[in-house]
Amino acid sequence: MLNFNDTEKAFAYKTDQQLKKARFLFGIMQFNGLVKLGTILTPFALKIHLPIKGIIKNTLFEQFVGGTSLEASSAVISMLENQKVDVILDYGVEGGEYDDGRYDAALEEFVKVIRFAATKKNAPFISVKLTGLASTKLLSKLNLNAYEVSEFVSDQRMNEKLALLDVHEKAAWEKLVKRTEKICSIASELGLGIMIDAEETWIQDPIDHIALKMSRKFNQKKSVVYNTLQFYRHDRIAFMQAAYQDSLDHGYQLAVKIVRGAYMEKERARAEKLQYRSPIHINKEAVDKDYNEAIDFLIQHHTTCSVIVASHNENSTLKAVQLSIQENAQDALHFSQLYGMSDNLTFNLASDGYHVSKYLPFGPVEEVIPYLLRRAQENSSVAGQTSRELSLIREECKRRGI
Numbered sequence: 001m002l003n004f005n006d007t008e009k010a011f012a013y014k015t016d017q018q019l020k021k022a023r024f025l026f027g028i029m030q031f032n033g034l035v036k037l038g039t040i041l042t043p044f045a046l047k048i049h050l051p052i053k054g055i056i057k058n059t060l061f062e063q064f065v066g067g068t069s070l071e072a073s074s075a076v077i078s079m080l081e082n083q084k085v086d087v088i089l090d091y092g093v094e095g096g097e098y099d100d101g102r103y104d105a106a107l108e109e110f111v112k113v114i115r116f117a118a119t120k121k122n123a124p125f126i127s128v129k130l131t132g133l134a135s136t137k138l139l140s141k142l143n144l145n146a147y148e149v150s151e152f153v154s155d156q157r158m159n160e161k162l163a164l165l166d167v168h169e170k171a172a173w174e175k176l177v178k179r180t181e182k183i184c185s186i187a188s189e190l191g192l193g194i195m196i197d198a199e200e201t202w203i204q205d206p207i208d209h210i211a212l213k214m215s216r217k218f219n220q221k222k223s224v225v226y227n228t229l230q231f232y233r234h235d236r237i238a239f240m241q242a243a244y245q246d247s248l249d250h251g252y253q254l255a256v257k258i259v260r261g262a263y264m265e266k267e268r269a270r271a272e273k274l275q276y277r278s279p280i281h282i283n284k285e286a287v288d289k290d291y292n293e294a295i296d297f298l299i300q301h302h303t304t305c306s307v308i309v310a311s312h313n314e315n316s317t318l319k320a321v322q323l324s325i326q327e328n329a330q331d332a333l334h335f336s337q338l339y340g341m342s343d344n345l346t347f348n349l350a351s352d353g354y355h356v357s358k359y360l361p362f363g364p365v366e367e368v369i370p371y372l373l374r375r376a377q378e379n380s381s382v383a384g385q386t387s388r389e390l391s392l393i394r395e396e397c398k399r400r401g402i
């Protein structure tokens with residue numbers, strides 16, 4: 001019987017020492033002011049070479065990151081394999097304006113990650129951020145509207161946008177398509193899945209368009225390319241239905257990773273500043289409603305859809321579990337949580353035989369700092385409440401008597 005409160009299973013992989021360390025770390029993260037200060041000071045301290053790398057490596061890094069390189073992540077990958085948990089390798093390349101050499105180097109890194117994943121028994125997916133493979137400026141130029149979200153990116157509308165590019169921009173776009181195609185093609189050959197991350201609304205249309213092109217090409221027989229849908233957006237239910245229709249029209253498997261969305265503050269701030277309707281739902285209830293509706297839709301269509309429920313939300317996870325039992329859809333369903341978070345979901349799901357993975361970032365300490373600071377912010381106290389993570393860790397410490 002699935003029980004997300006079973007802390008014994010959730011933390012079985014942690015020694016007493018490691019658990020105490022996690023308790024200390026999540027305890028520190030409760031102090032909002034400290035996290036805010038750390039977020040400001042850390043990048044500065046690293047810039048002037050203050051010796052804080054070791055402290056970060058022993059604390060936040062150890063909790064949330066697989067290792068300083070792919071090879072160094074092997075121990076965590078094996079530990080997860082022993083617990084019947086898969087990994088989604090996350091090469092967190094930073095987006096920005098660079099020359100082609102940098103984007104080609106990122107492509108080669110992604111290929112390396114795919115080849116490495118193929119040597120592991122429990123690494124069926126890798127995640128890809130398209131902003132690591134092309135200019136963000138170009139992507140924003142290709143968004144259908146600068147200030148409004150679009151419910152679906154038809155070929156015709158994207159072609160109209162592409163026709164407005166100059167010759168250099170057109171070449172840059174073609175290169176991005178080729179780079180993505182190479183990644184998907186190698187993954188397909190090696191039997192792996194590619195998850196295309198969702199990013200900000202003002203660059204998301206061309207990302208959706210590429211995901212669609214790749215899905216049409218590579219998902220004919222099985223799910224290789226997964227697009228990501230953010231249900232904090234008020235237009236994503238309509239988008240999902242249109243994407244499903246496209247999969248029927250072109251005879252491919254619709255594969256999606258569903259998330260709530262990571263850029264809420266940024267999206268709202270931009271909408272307010274530039275005076276347009278925010279693409280984000282007005283409250284959390286509306287987001288939860290759409291997220292759960294997506295779970296319903298995708299599981300009910302499980303013979304032609306593959307879905308990854310990427311969430312730390314217990315209600316949504318439980319809902320997906322119950323529906324998958326009802327619809328006999330367990331094989332089309334996969335769950336995923338970030339490494340270092342929601343172990344109560346991951347390890348209890350795995351122990352009950354569900355497909356579940358940890359999203360596992362890796363890389364040198366200084367490169368994963370932005371990721372670590374986001375995790376610290378996410379786990380800092382909301383209105384004085386003890387985080388769910390800390391309560392569970394404390395409960396397990398109490399059970400072990402440590």
Ligand SMILES: Cc1cc2nc3c(=O)[nH]c(=O)nc-3n(C[C@H](O)[C@H](O)[C@H](O)COP(=O)(O)OP(=O)(O)OC[C@H]3O[C@@H](n4cnc5c(N)ncnc54)[C@H](O)[C@@H]3O)c2cc1C
Pocket residue numbers: 196197198199228230232259260261262263264280281282283284287310311312313336337338359
């Ligand atoms: C494996 C994995 C992959 C991910 N990949 C991506 C990705 O590609 N792109 C991406 O954007 N994010 C991604 N995320 C992050 C994700 O979008 C969420 O930020 C995060 O998982 C928290 O949502 P939740 O479902 O876990 O839980 P919850 O704690 O139930 O929800 C928190 C989320 O609800 C929304 N929310 C909170 N308050 C409000 C409010 N007042 N009004 C409206 N909405 C609100 C926000 O999206 C917030 O992040 C990923 C997460 C995981 C676990």
